[in-house]
Amino acid sequence: MKAFEYVRPSSLEEACAALAGSGGGAKALAGGTDLVVQMKQGGLRPTMLVSLRDVPGLAFVGVGDDLTLTIGAAAPLATVEHSLEVRRHYPAVADAASWIGSAQVRSRATVGGNLCNAAPSADMAPILLAYDALATITDGRSERTLPLEEFFTGPGQTVLEPGELLKSISVPPCPTGFGKYYKTFRSAMDCCTVGVAVWVSFADDTAAVQDARVALGAVAPTPIRSRSCERVLIGETLDQALIERACVAATEDALPITDVRASADYRVTLVSVLSRRALDAARVWAQKGAGG
DSSP states (O other): OOOOEEEOOSSHHHHHHHHHTTTTOEEEESSOTTHHHHHHHTSOOOSEEEEOTTOTTSSOEEEOTTOOEEEETTOBHHHHHHOHHHHHHOHHHHHHHHTSSOHHHHHHOBHHHHHHTTOTTOTHHHHHHHTTOEEEEEOSSOEEEEEGGGTEEETTEESOOTTOEEEEEEEOOOOSSEEEEEEEEOSTTSOOSEEEEEEEEESTTSSBEEEEEEEEESSSSSOEEOHHHHHHHTTSBOOHHHHHHHHHHHHHHOOOOOOSSOOHHHHHHHHHHHHHHHHHHHHHHHHHTOOO
16 A cells, blocks of 8 residues: 555544645545555555544434435444434435445445445445435535535546535435335445435325436446436326336436446346336335325
């Protein structure tokens, strides 16, 4: 591992200043479960690591009075996984967190790290995209907020500028009468081979789809929304015939590659299979007339 400088700021302002003053050679260090591995393998050679351990306000996870979910960028995945508030109001988010690595990894790995690593296979990305999450970015002096969908620009690439940090992720309140599911395929604790997240709201406790968001992971240069699938679903009754059409539409938005985990063709098949499972779960849920 190449030698590097280590700094441990105690405020957002100091952290961002350290990142900005490094000439682009610094990396923020939260859990380090991705970053340190990449450094050991030689894929990353930062000249400075800026620890976020002592920066206050970055590990917060909570649901507000208006049911907005806020996740600090340095919140460990285990905190999200086990939060009673998250499990009650946003169970699919907790479920997605539970799929990542091992219990030991989740105790250190952070939500912000999973997103800022910008791997197409990031497990937290599809479900947060399906929930229409927002990303708040800071340079220590000001903040900007943008849809999480716009945060990713390519494999390992985000919109973060030198001196900027991802501060938090917020998920807007959900209406009553919606189903939400995250389905993933992987080998043991390996990275996700394909991930599919589905968020469907229904009109008046019926199976008529009022709104739908479908997000795909590990099948494009970035996690993506499947707009084609969403268009097929919205305004229609969620029955088996519609699910089959929607699954075909989802595969049309997938642009997978072949790598050590799966072939491109196999990934397309998995998009169809996982989409069908998620939408079928939503259909059963709607037929039961469940709320929330």
